[in-house]
Amino acid sequence: MxxxxxxxxxxxxxxxxxxxxxxxxxxxxxxxxxxxxxKEISGTFHFVQAKYTSNTEITGEVKGLYPDKKHGVSIRDxxxxxxxxxxxxxxxxxxxxxxxxxxxGDLGNIQADKEGxxxxxxxxxxxxxxGPFSVISKVLAVHQNPDDLGFGxxxxxLETGGVGKILAKGTITN
Numbered sequence: 001m002x003x004x005x006x007x008x009x010x011x012x013x014x015x016x017x018x019x020x021x022x023x024x025x026x027x028x029x030x031x032x033x034x035x036x037x038x039k040e041i042s043g044t045f046h047f048v049q050a051k052y053t054s055n056t057e058i059t060g061e062v063k064g065l066y067p068d069k070k071h072g073v074s075i076r077d078x079x080x081x082x083x084x085x086x087x088x089x090x091x092x093x094x095x096x097x098x099x100x101x102x103x104x105g106d107l108g109n110i111q112a113d114k115e116g117x118x119x120x121x122x123x124x125x126x127x128x129x130x131g132p133f134s135v136i137s138k139v140l141a142v143h144q145n146p147d148d149l150g151f152g153x154x155x156x157x158l159e160t161g162g163v164g165k166i167l168a169k170g171t172i173t174n
Contacts, residue, residue: 030129034140038168056127060120065112072147072163075105076139096149142168
């Protein structure tokens, strides 16, 4: 085999291995966790994505919330010390977790019971745990106010849903 032939064969072999590795990663379950903490609030959110094309199942429980009240939940850019805007890689307006027009980080609300304990569960099509739009290392935040899901009659509604300040936050890690 000529030198050119050996180089071409090596190149094709490398591409084949790379594609196989990518396919294996695409079909591998990925898990993540975010432990949120605030002044009097604590909780844990679990993320499970069976494969890259699957929805991410998000479940959580938070204690110390305002009793019988909804609290907005979001994924944010930035750091734990300085959370930034809601994660929005596609430049969309604010919405609810079931809306097409929404930011990736718009996760809706968690409802607290009369004891201030909230349970959260959603099957999320836009939140990814791997690939270029992964939420790993982003900040998960629980907010003071309910998220109006973009249906408020003011400009703040289309940006944040009127969720107010962050009461608890944690970094999403795997």
